[in-house]
Each structure stands twice: as structure tokens, then as C-alpha cells.
Amino acid sequence: MSLTVVGSVAFDALETPFGKREKILGGAATHFSLSASFFTRVNAVGVVGGDFGEAEWDVFKRHGINTADIEVVPDGKTFFWSGRYDYDMNTAHTLDTQLNVFETFQPKLSENSRNAEFVFLANILPMLQKQVREQCPNAKFVAMDTMNFWISSMKDAVIDTIKVVDCVIINDAEARQLADEPNIHKAARKIMNYGLKALVIKRGEYGATLFTKGGFFSVPAYPLEGVFDPTGAGDTFAGGFMGYLASHDEISDDVLRRAMIYGSVMASFNVAEFGTERVDALDYPEINQRFRDFKRMTHFEDIPFERATTAG
């Protein structure tokens, strides 16, 4: 099965307390497809300018990502974002945003991309997300991201798009804002009621939570003494999550739970170096090892209370 992602491909300039990069590969579709490529075949849909070079294309190529639907505008410049993180790595301070060719981005899906069974709509204009979803009639599981900017400025459009997807993957604050409800469980119920099969709420250093019709599943973040660069962590999570799902015929609750773990595994690697550097260099034994670490750090034996306390 294959997985199509639609979103930004970008250059980032980053400053953190631990270092600086002038111009590195970034963008939601980039982080997502790199992460998902460890699990399934990925079609990336986006747009770049003539400044997008061999080194950048090579990252996609190395991971077997299909870039046929990444449009090149030779006279244009690639979307550029510049940001700074202070010691509180939870908050990105935007220094500069140049939309460039991304400003007029109209996703053009080839037949191959349209036929994917799994689709991820990264954070773009909600109306565009909806159009893409409608171009993929055979998709059996479609997930979307969004952001505070769209929720503030066009909540109705965001909700219209939510109504045609299967899964929403957003952060804590976005969920509260979307539902206009401070309690995250009430907020989740409200969002689920738009007709979702699953809702994933990303909680940064506190991990991530999955809501489905039948249940609730929570996974902590991997314990990291150093977060080097959090840019792209959410998209890398989504890539692991959707990539793992796309390797399955049936999306059961069990599969969704393991997808949450793989998402968390991939995100934990992403933040360990700048940009795509760490995930680009990742191998399967490392992924396996970290998956087992997650098992170890969440497992407990559920022996009955009576037996548990008879020593007392």
C-alpha cells in the first residue's frame, strides 16, 4: 500500500542554544515523508523553487520517496522559514517567513498519488486540504494536521475539512482552541464527534494521546536529556504513525496503538539533531531498540488487587 503526503517542502534557518544552521532542508512534507519512508512507499506532493538543489533531492532519493509530484518552479524560490528556540524548546520564535512559491501552491496529484490508500494532509490552507481529500476517492484512511492560525481565522473551514477525514493529528493547545474547551477530554470528545475514527493529541515533552471511539491510549515522550532541535517533530511523529498504519490491511485499535509508539519513536530521533539529519541517518535496529524501550517504560503487570496486597 502507499501513502501520499501533501504539504510544505522548505528551507529552514535555525538558531537554538546548541547551534545554528543557515539553510537546511525542512518543511512538513519533508519531515513526514522521511519518517514514513521507513515503513511504506511514500508519494510527496509539494512545490519548490529553482534553488532546491541536488543535495536536497538526494535526501528524498536515498529514502525511495516518490517526488514526481513535487512541482519545480524554476524562477521561484523555495518556502523559507527562519526561527529561534531559547532554552524552553517548546516555543519556536519565528524570525522570518518567506512563502515564495508556496504562497500560490495548488497541489497537483498524479494518478499514482491519488490512488494511495493512505493520505496525510499536512498543515496547509484547510480548503486545499479538503480539495486534496476529494481527489483521493479510494483513500481508506486520511489524516490531517492544522494550526492555531487557521483555527483562529477560519475555524469553519477547518471543521469542514475535519468532517471529510478519518483522523486529526494536532497538539494540545490546538485541540483546546478548536473545541473551545479547556478540558482536553471534553475537547477530544467534541472533535471526535465530527465523525473521526481517531484523534491524536501531541503533548510535546508529555507524549501523545490517542482517542478512538472505543478507547483512550496514552504514550509518554521518550526521556531525552537534550532536545537539540524540535522543528519537524510533529510531522515526524505523523510520518511514523501514518507510515506504520499504511503497512497494514486493517486499522485495528492494536495497530493504532503501535502506530502511536512508532510515531513517538521517530519523533524522539528527529529532535536529537538539526533538521532531518538524524532521521536521514536512522536504521532499523535503532528503531526496533527504541520501540522496545517504549515497551519497557510503560509496562506493568496487572495482577489482581487481592493477590497484590496479601503481603500486607
Next chain:
Amino acid sequence: MSLTVVGSVAFDALETPFGKREKILGGAATHFSLSASFFTRVNAVGVVGGDFGEAEWDVFKRHGINTADIEVVPDGKTFFWSGRYDYDMNTAHTLDTQLNVFETFQPKLSENSRNAEFVFLANILPMLQKQVREQCPNAKFVAMDTMNFWISSMKDAVIDTIKVVDCVIINDAEARQLADEPNIHKAARKIMNYGLKALVIKRGEYGATLFTKGGFFSVPAYPLEGVFDPTGAGDTFAGGFMGYLASHDEISDDVLRRAMIYGSVMASFNVAEFGTERVDALDYPEINQRFRDFKRMTHFEDIPFERATTAG
């Protein structure tokens, strides 16, 4: 085996968006011992005034808590705290604090209390905590709480006390403040290095995390659509945690993990009604059910990556 707790017994006045209580039973030792009483024999050590009435004693009596070491000062008044919570239930706004008989509290432990194998030093002056610990030479597992006030005003005394206990149970912000380190995993390592066997970091709606020499364990909070009154949640957690430990001869990593779950179970009940009301009315089937709920919401099968992805 038995468990001794030293700390406040109080009257609370509470205002939340969901209601109001003028004068209800509260205090760290109260919440702790009530919660722990479901697992083991508890000796409560504290002080109250002549205003502490039959109804209050009855709560302890109903749960078989040994109150012989709760000193009564007939002419004095019981410690009184008045607070307000807004819709953000994470922050208590103190309206009034009257230490009363608690101001000159000198814990006096009977032989029975001194001989307990398990001891919990609730949040009181760190020097007093240390004195109590030294009065219990046979204790095999001693845990302590503390608070931002002591960490700001007498950090050295707090650390001196940490050095003579086995386990610290504090919240996120206190751990960062104590270690003077924003990264919680680095902070935990620094605190563990004072010689602890275990460190529990409570993270409110995000659950709780256990650090031991060998590992890391994380449990989410029980998903609650309504938190009615969070007062005493931390002490109720500690009561379930320590109470469960005290029902065991050996404190293995497995036992500590289940203790984290029982702590979380008890805390989840505590916040559902005002003060001690919900835990006072709790029964074993309810505790069992919620323990199983925790298993359900954290469990995933760790099948190998290769098999997991062969469908792709």
C-alpha cells in the same frame, strides 16, 4: 507491615467553579492516610485543635487509621487553609492560611509509629522531616514530599533531608526548581544522585513519572472530563503509592510500577468530589476496575518491527 505518615491535618475552605465548602476535612496527612488505608495499616502523626470534631475523627476511624499520635491541643484551633480554583484547576489561589496549632507542630512518635517499616514525610519543615526520619531507625522505605516555599527559602535543608530518605515524591516544577535545571530528565538524575532509590514526579493532568536507578516508567493521568476539586490529589497519590508498597516484603521495580498505578488510581478518585468525600466512600471493586482501566489505556503489543511491517 505498617506505614507511618507525618503531616498536616486541617480544615479547608474551598471555592471552585463547581461549588463551595465552608469547612471540610483536609490536610496532607489526612488525604495520605485515607488513601493508604485501603492497602495497609496506617499510623497518622499530626496535631489538631479542640475544634476537631466527632465527624472528623470518624473519617479516620472508618478506615481503621491509628490516630493515637494525632495530638490534640484543646485550647488551640486546627490548621485552616482557604483556597479558590478557577477553571484552570491546576492552580490553587490561597485566600487565607491560619497555621494555628500547626505552627509549633513537633511530631511525637509513639513506639508503634516509630517501628513502622514504611514512613511518609508529608510536606512540613524539612528539619522536622529529618528529625522524624531519624526517629525511625527500622524503616526500610522512607519517602518525602516538599514544596516550592522550602526549596526557595532553605534548599540546603531540603537536600539534607533528601539524603536520608529513599524516595522523593514531588511535582514537575518543584523538581526543576530543586535541581535548578529545566530539562526534567537531567533534573531527575541530579536529584537521584543524592542517594535515592526512587523519584516520583507528579505532572498533574499529564500523569506521573518514576525514576529508579535502573529505569524510567511513566503513567498517564486517568482521563477525566471533570476535575471537581484537586486539593489533596498529590497526597492521595502518595498514599496509594506508599500504601501499596507497604503491602510488600520486597520493593522491586515491578512493585514500584504497580504502586505508581495505584497512586494514580487513588488520585483520580480524589479529584472527583470535594475534599475526602470520594475516597472516603470508595470500595475495592472500584479500585480494581480503575487499575484495569490503566492497563487498558497504556497497553500495546510489542511485536517485532519486521513482522509488524510485512504487510506493506
